[in-house]
Amino acid sequence: MSKIFEIAGCTLIDGTGREPLRDATLRAVDGRITAVWTGEDRPPAARCPADEFVQAGGRTVLPGLIDSHCHISYGEGKTAEEVDIYGGAEWAAVRAVWNAQKVLHSGFTSFCDPGSTWNVAVTCRDAINNGMFDGPRIFAAGRHISADGGFADYFPGWLGMPVSAEGVLCPTPDSMRSEVRRQVKNRVDLIKISGDSQAQDSRPDAGPCFTADEMACIVQTAHGLGRKVTIHSRYAKTVAAAARAGVDWVIHASYMDAADIGLLRDLQIPVCPTMTYTANIVQHGREVGVDPNYIEVKKRELDSLVKVHRRSIEAGIPMMAGSEAGFSVTPYGLWHAREIELMVELLGMSPLMAISTGTYNNAKAFGWDNDVGSLQPGRWADLLLLESDPLQDIRVLGSRRSIAAIYKGGERVEKPDAPAVRRRLGHERSLAVSTLPLTR
Numbered sequence: 349m350s351k352i353f354e355i356a357g358c359t360l361i362d363g364t365g366r367e368p369l370r371d372a373t374l375r376a377v378d379g380r381i382t383a384v385w386t387g388e389d390r391p392p393a394a395r396c397p398a399d400e401f402v403q404a405g406g407r408t409v410l411p412g413l414i415d416s417h418c419h420i421s422y423g424e425g426k427t428a429e430e431v432d433i434y435g436g437a438e439w440a441a442v443r444a445v446w447n448a449q450k451v452l453h454s455g456f457t458s459f460c461d462p463g464s465t466w467n468v469a470v471t472c473r474d475a476i477n478n479g480m481f482d483g484p485r486i487f488a489a490g491r492h493i494s495a496d497g498g499f500a501d502y503f504p505g506w507l508g509m510p511v512s513a514e515g516v517l518c519p520t521p522d523s524m525r526s527e528v529r530r531q532v533k534n535r536v537d538l539i540k541i542s543g544d545s546q547a548q549d550s551r552p553d554a555g556p557c558f559t560a561d562e563m564a565c566i567v568q569t570a571h572g573l574g575r576k577v578t579i580h581s582r583y584a585k586t587v588a589a590a591a592r593a594g595v596d597w598v599i600h601a602s603y604m605d606a607a608d609i610g611l612l613r614d615l616q617i618p619v620c621p622t623m624t625y626t627a628n629i630v631q632h633g634r635e636v637g638v639d640p641n642y643i644e645v646k647k648r649e650l651d652s653l654v655k656v657h658r659r660s661i662e663a664g665i666p667m668m669a670g671s672e673a674g675f676s677v678t679p680y681g682l683w684h685a686r687e688i689e690l691m692v693e694l695l696g697m698s699p700l701m702a703i704s705t706g707t708y709n710n711a712k713a714f715g716w717d718n719d720v721g722s723l724q725p726g727r728w729a730d731l732l733l734l735e736s737d738p739l740q741d742i743r744v745l746g747s748r749r750s751i752a753a754i755y756k757g758g759e760r761v762e763k764p765d766a767p768a769v770r771r772r773l774g775h776e777r778s779l780a781v782s783t784l785p786l787t788r
């Protein structure tokens with residue numbers, strides 16, 4: 349027996365950037381959208397009555413939001429040790445499925461995890477897809493592929509990278525190839541490269557920790573196995589090398605000049621600036637005990653992010669919205685929509701365009717645009733019903749009270765009134781006083 353879901357009388361923002369439809373009705377059969385129409389133009393095939401009918405009363409409906417940068421295994425850690433060493437795989441996995449529910453309950457029906465400790469993101473994805481837990485759809489990477497002195501190589505040389513770390517050290521092209529193959533065997537959707545060298549970290553002229561040949565080796569191996577590739581790349585030289593190697597999107601790109609922007613524009617490589625993490629450190633770093641010098645570094649980076657990405661938008665580079673949820677300054681279920689707000693607040697986007705960055709653009713980059721990211725026939729009926737108009741005030745997307753209902757695959761998601769809280773383990777004790785509050 350098919351289940352028919354219908355939501356009528358809404359202002360429908362479809363996620364593609366098109367102007368909203370007034371007095372719209374959306375119909376889904378077995379979780380997939382079959383028709384969208386306005387007024388009385390009901391298609392003949394949509395005549396039989398719905399099993400679940402929602403009268404929106406003029407309120408706004410938009411696609412379930414997508415966070416393209418959420419590390420579900422990091423557990424709101426404050427330090428590399430907390431993220432990479434303590435807890436173990438079992439704890440990290442159980443905690444991740446619990447945290448994934450908070451992501452869903454904040455209106456994010458999908459996210460990309462670009463880099464996980466162990467294989468937690470893949471396990472969390474599978475547990476949700478198997479129906480064991482409520483949670484968003486997850487586009488999952490494994491451990492970041494890194495090199496000596498690269499980003500994610502946090503520990504002294506005599507320790508190397510522990511097997512529990514978010515990064516995996518691949519010193520030679522052979523080891524890069526076999527790590528990509530191993531991760532694909534372990535069913536990742538995405539390969540993540542830790543691109544920047546840490547040796548010159550915080551200097552805008554820093555570069556990649558891989559040679560051009562090494563980067564090409566990773567990208568070609570992943571693409572040959574049908575997987576997307578993204579890269580952590582703050583610095584221009586890393587971004588340019590990654591673009592030439594053929595990555596599918598770049599994360600951060602905090603420092604770029606006109607030539608780098610031109611290169612991304614010509615190749616139409618999307619950028620996920622991830623301003624939320626940086627802005628939260630700048631605005632709230634003191635409250636959570638961040639080193640004042642690091643706050644200064646992040647202030648300079650945020651200034652550059654804003655300048656650079658205003659130009660990226662003007663140039664026509666596709667933009668993606670990702671918050672970097674998963675750290676103590678970006679706890680789960682709270683800050684995901686902040687990135688869409690910052691697209692408006694700092695980068696000067698229209699609210700309609702900013703919503704597309706957190707829906708359609710993200711889905712397109714993952715290769716998921718036939719399934720999610722827009723409210724068009726064929727896609728999953730992943731949608732939000734809002735109490736107020738996000739085109740008037742984009743901040744309603746980040747306000748729990750404004751989200752009247754969340755649907756995933758045409759099924760209503762039961763969400764608690766307030767985000768769940770938990771006690772923390774001994775090794776997480778420092779977090780009790782160093783995590784941003786759970787309401788805003």
Ligand SMILES: [Zn+2]
Nearest residue numbers: 417419463672
């Ligand atoms: Zn990240």
